[in-house]
Amino acid sequence: MDTDTIEVSGTAPFVLSVLDNAHAAVGSTVDEVYREVIALARLADRLGYHRFWMSEHHAMPAAATPSPQLMLARLTGETERIRLGAGGVMLPNHAPLVIAEQFAMLDALAPGRIDLGLGRAPGTDAATAAALRRHAAGNDEFPQSAVQLIAFLADRFPPGHPYHDVHAVPGPWQAAQNRVPAPTTAPQVWILGTSPSSAQLAGRLGRPYAFALQFGGADPAEAFEVYRREFRPSPVLAAPYCLASVPVAVDDDPAAARRQVDSAALAMLRMVQRAPYTLLPPDEAAAYDATPEERRVLDGYAERFWGGTPADIAGRLERLHARTGVDEIMLVTMGPSRAGHRRTVELVARHYALQPSPA
Numbered sequence: 001m002d003t004d005t006i007e008v009s010g011t012a013p014f015v016l017s018v019l020d021n022a023h024a025a026v027g028s029t030v031d032e033v034y035r036e037v038i039a040l041a042r043l044a045d046r047l048g049y050h051r052f053w054m055s056e057h058h059a060m061p062a063a064a065t066p067s068p069q070l071m072l073a074r075l076t077g078e079t080e081r082i083r084l085g086a087g088g089v090m091l092p093n094h095a096p097l098v099i100a101e102q103f104a105m106l107d108a109l110a111p112g113r114i115d116l117g118l119g120r121a122p123g124t125d126a127a128t129a130a131a132l133r134r135h136a137a138g139n140d141e142f143p144q145s146a147v148q149l150i151a152f153l154a155d156r157f158p159p160g161h162p163y164h165d166v167h168a169v170p171g172p173w174q175a176a177q178n179r180v181p182a183p184t185t186a187p188q189v190w191i192l193g194t195s196p197s198s199a200q201l202a203g204r205l206g207r208p209y210a211f212a213l214q215f216g217g218a219d220p221a222e223a224f225e226v227y228r229r230e231f232r233p234s235p236v237l238a239a240p241y242c243l244a245s246v247p248v249a250v251d252d253d254p255a256a257a258r259r260q261v262d263s264a265a266l267a268m269l270r271m272v273q274r275a276p277y278t279l280l281p282p283d284e285a286a287a288y289d290a291t292p293e294e295r296r297v298l299d300g301y302a303e304r305f306w307g308g309t310p311a312d313i314a315g316r317l318e319r320l321h322a323r324t325g326v327d328e329i330m331l332v333t334m335g336p337s338r339a340g341h342r343r344t345v346e347l348v349a350r351h352y353a354l355q356p357s358p359a
Contacts, residue, residue: 011352011353012317012352012354013318013321014317014321014326014327014328014329015050015327015328015329016049016050016328016329016330016331016348016349016352016354017044017049017050017051017052017053017083017243017328017329017330017331018040018044018049018051018052018053018330018331018333018345019052019053019054019055019087019245019330019331019332019333020037020040020041020052020053020054020333020341021054021055021057021063021065021332021333021334022034022037022054022063022064022065022071023062023063023064023279023333023334023335023336023338023341024061024062024063024064024279025062025263025279025280025281025335025336025337025338026278026279026280026281026284026336027281028338030064033064033338034064034071036338036341037054037071038074038075038078039342040052040333040338040341040342040345041075041078041079041082041084042078042079043342043345043346044082044345045079045080045081045082045356046356047345047346047349047354047356048349048354048355048356049082049345049349049354050082050083050328051082051083051084051085051115051328051330052075052079052082052083052084052085053068053084053085053086053087053088053115053117053330054068054071054072054085054086054087055068055086055087055088056068056086056088056089056090056093056119057124058093058124058128058129058132059124059125059128059276060124060271060276060277061276061277061278062267062276062277062278062279063277068086068089069086069089069102069103069106072084072085072086072106072114073105073106073109076106076109076110076113077109081113081356082113083113083114083115083188084106084110084113084114084115085114085115085116085117085187085188085190086103086115086116086117087115087117087190087192087210087245087330088116088117088118088119088190088192088210089116089117089118089119090119090120090121091118091119091120091142091145091146091149092120092133092141092142092145093129093132093133096145096146096148096149096152097148097149097152097166097168099116099149100149100152100153100168100171101152101168101169101170101171103116103153103187104153104168104169104170104171104183104186104187105170106187107183107185107186107187108170108183111183111184111185112185114187114188115187115188115190116149116187116188116189116190117190117191117192117210118142118146118149118189118190118191118192119192119193120142120193120198121215125274143201146189146191146201146205147205148163149189150189150205150207151163152166152167152168152171153168153171153186153187153189154172154186155167155168155171155172155173170183171183188208188236189207189236190202190207190208190209190210190243191205191207191208191209191210192209192210192211192212193209193210193211193212193223194211194212194215194218194223195218195223196222196223196226198223199211199223199224199226199227199230200226200227200230202227202231203226203227203228203229203230203231203232203240204230204231204232205232205234206231206232206233206234206235206236206237207234207236207237208237208241208242208243209223209224209227209240209241209242209243210242210243210244210245210330211223211224211242211243211244211245211326212245213244213245213246213247213304214245214246214247214304214305214332214334220244220320220324220326221323221324224242224324224325224326227240227242228240228242241327241328242324242326242327242328243326243327243328243329243330244320244324244326244328244329244330245329245330245331245332246306246317246320246329246330246331246332247264247304247305247306247332247334248305248306248307248313248331248332248333248334248344248348249261249264249305249306249307249333249334249335249340249344250307250308250309250310250313250343250344250347250348251307251309251340251343251344251347252309252310252347254307254308254309254312256340257307257308257309257340258307258308259282259285259286259335260282260307260334260335260336260337260340261302261305261306261307261334261335262282262285262286262298262302263279263280263281263282263285263335263336264279264301264305264334264335265298265301265302265305266280266285266288266298267279267280268297268301269290269294269297269298269301272297279335279336280336281336282336282337305334310347310348310350310351311351313348314348314351314352317329331344331345331348333345
């Protein structure tokens with residue numbers, strides 16, 4: 001990844017991107033949601049956002065993305081310049097070779113526009129994770145699996161390695177066998193996380209690092225400090241580059257933004273209680289009679305999920321940037337209203353006067 005090619009577009013002091021979890025609220029069908037995801041990706045592309053990512057979730061009624069790479073394949077033909085990626089693929093659910101080949105295929109469809117964010121969490125509950133991981137590595141093997149995946153993409157296992165003669169297709173080996181030039185681009189591999197350990201791994205591998213503020217209560221400033229301290233330049237990245245994903249709902253009417261936030265907070269409470277992660281309509285969320293303990297949980301998520309006017313959210317984003325020095329901020333759209341997701345993306349772009357950069 002050449003950070004010299006990434007420039008702030010508009011007045012934001014950081015690069016701006018979008019993450020869509022394909023939120024499906026109560027009353028919405030999956031085909032409707034997928035059409036909305038495509039529309040949001042087109043909108044982000046047109047407005048000048050740098051990336052559009054999707055994440056992997058399983059067994060969640062309100063998150064229709066068990067395989068983000070399938071939707072990314074569609075989006076390669078629906079967008080023109082924006083980078084497309086998974087933020088992320090939960091690597092312990094998969095064999096590294098399979099993911100390397102899938103994302104190499106995506107890069108062949110949209111050369112130089114594909115990102116591969118790697119996470120170690122299951123993206124689901126324990127029982128579903130066990131079903132997914134019958135023949136896959138667990139969390140403890142995540143660093144080794146990430147190294148293997150990177151080696152498969154580059155076709156660079158050392159002599160004597162068990163996988164030295166195993167080759168990801170498409171890739172450099174296939175090109176050599178077919179006597180054609182090797183691919184000139186490859187997926188950008190990111191390490192995702194919310195802890196110093198993930199930051200340390202990203203730094204030591206010389207890869208960009210993404211911190212998810214929507215999960216947990218860890219301090220991104222601490223993680224970014226570890227990442228920068230541990231960073232070792234690599235063939236794909238000469239200097240540290242970090243991203244923070246922030247769950248936001250933006251509206252000119254702050255009450256409308258808060259309704260999006262409150263529904264998302266209730267969905268998280270349900271998941272904590274081992275109920276299905278479901279996005280209820282705002283009126284049902286507002287009518288929920290929470291116990292004092294549930295109210296504390298809801299208030300915690302409502303604080304972590306940012307809702308407000310464009311100026312309100314921009315102020316919080318800029319304070320985050322000032323405190324952490326983050327290079328890029330990714331807006332995680334949330335809430336039951338897909339129209340609300342579009343407003344969030346539109347209003348932030350307008351506030352910062354984003355301009356599409358050349359493809």
